[in-house]
Amino acid sequence: MDMEASDETDGDVTIDNPVREQRHRAAHALVQALQASGARSLPPKIGTSLTPAITLALLQDSMPAILIGDGLPTPAAAAAVQQGLREQGVQAQVEVQDIMGFPALQIALATVDDTQRLADLVMSRLPEPHAASHRLRTTLATAGVKAINMRVQGGVIEVGGISATDACTLLVILGGHLPDRIELEDWHHLEALAEMLSAALHTASGRVIDVVADPACSTCSATRTYEITLGPVAPEQARRLADAVESAVTPTSPEQQPVRCR
Template structure:
C-alpha cells in the first residue's frame, strides 16, 4: 500500500475539524492534535474525557470501557471508511476514550459523521454561537434547555452591537455602563428580537457594584429560551448582517470600516 505524506497544515486542519465537531456535539475532549508516539508519528489523536453515553455509527463510543467495545467501534468506523485505533484512555477511570486516526482524511470523515448524526438542537446551538462570535458578541452562554435553546446573559455593550444587526438603530445616546439606560436597552433589544423570537423574554441583569463577586461584571440582560426553528432564524439573520457588513460598500472612502 502506497504511503502518502501529509503536511502539518493538513493534519492540523483535520484535527481542528474533529475538535469543532465534538465540541458542537457537546462532548468534552482534549484538543485534538498530532500524536507524539514514535511508532505512530504524524497521526491525529483525540482523547475524550466525557462520561457519555454517546453512540456513533450505530455503536458505543462513550463510555468505552472494554477492549470488545473498542474493537466494535473500530469495526463500525471501518464500515463507513474511517480507519482509527480506539481504546480506553485510562483503564482506572472508565470514562475516557482515545481515537487515533490514520490519515487527515479519516479525521475529516469522522468529523463529517459526527455532524451527520448530530441532533438538530446541538446544531442550532453551534450555529447561533458561531454567528454571535463572528458578530463580535460573547457567545459563551448559548445552551440546550428543557424548553428549547437558551441564549443566556448578554452584556449591555453586546446588546447595543446586536440591535443594529437586527435592523434596529445604533442608539448613540444610550450608554452600556449607565444603569439608568439598561431598561431602554432591554426594551429595544426585545422589540428587535421578537420578529424572529416571538416569545423571547429579556430581563435586566444590572451589575451589583457593592457585591464582591460581581464588581468586575458589566450591566447585562438575560435572554430566555426559544425553539430551535426560531434560533436558526436568528442565526440566519445575524449571518446575513455580518456578510453585509463585510461588503465593500460598508467601508468608508479610506477603506476602514464605518465607525459605530
C-alpha cells in the same frame, strides 16, 4: 489522500512542520465538530511520529450519539465504534481509558484525512437542536456577537450571556434603534437595552425570548463586563433568528460595511 511528509533521523521517523500544522488544523476542526454535537473532550494530542496523527479522549457524560449512543463506554462499545468508523472510511484505534476515575473513550486517528473525515461525519449527523445551535452560534460570531456559553439542554437551546456591547450590536443588526446616549455599564441603561433587544428578538424569531440584564457586581466588574442573558429558544426559533441576522449582515453591495456597535 494524506501528504504527510517526514524526516528520518537516527532511525526515528518524525513529522515536519507543514504536517504538524495540518494536524493542528484538523484537530481544531474535530474539536469544533464535537463541541457542536455537545461532546466534551480533553485537549487533543498532536502526534509527533507518522501515526497516530491525533489522539483525543471524550468524557463519558458527553459522547456524541454517532460515536457511542447512550450509556457508559465499555471495551465492547469501543470495539464497535472502531468498526463503525472503519466502515465510514475512518481509520482509528478506539479504547476505553480511565480519566480521573471515570471511563473515557480515547480515539487515536491514523492520519489528518481520518481526522477531517470524522469531523465531517459528526457535523453531518448532528441532532436538530445541536445543528440549530451551531447555525445560530456561527451566524452570531460572523456578525461579531460572541455567544460562547450557548448549549443544548433538554432539546432547547440555552443562548446564555452575551456582553452588553454585543447585545448592542445584535440590536442594531436586527433593526433596533439606540437612544442618542447609552452607557453600557449603567444598570438603568442596561435594563433599557434588554427591553429593546427583547422586542427585536421577538420580531426576528417570531416568539418571545427571555432577555435579562445582568450587570457586573461591584467586586467582579474588573473581571467581567456587563452582560445580557438570553433565555432558551426552540431549534426552529433559533434558525429564524440566524436567518434574520445573516440577512442583515450580508452585504448587498461592495460598499456596504458589516454592522457594528462599538
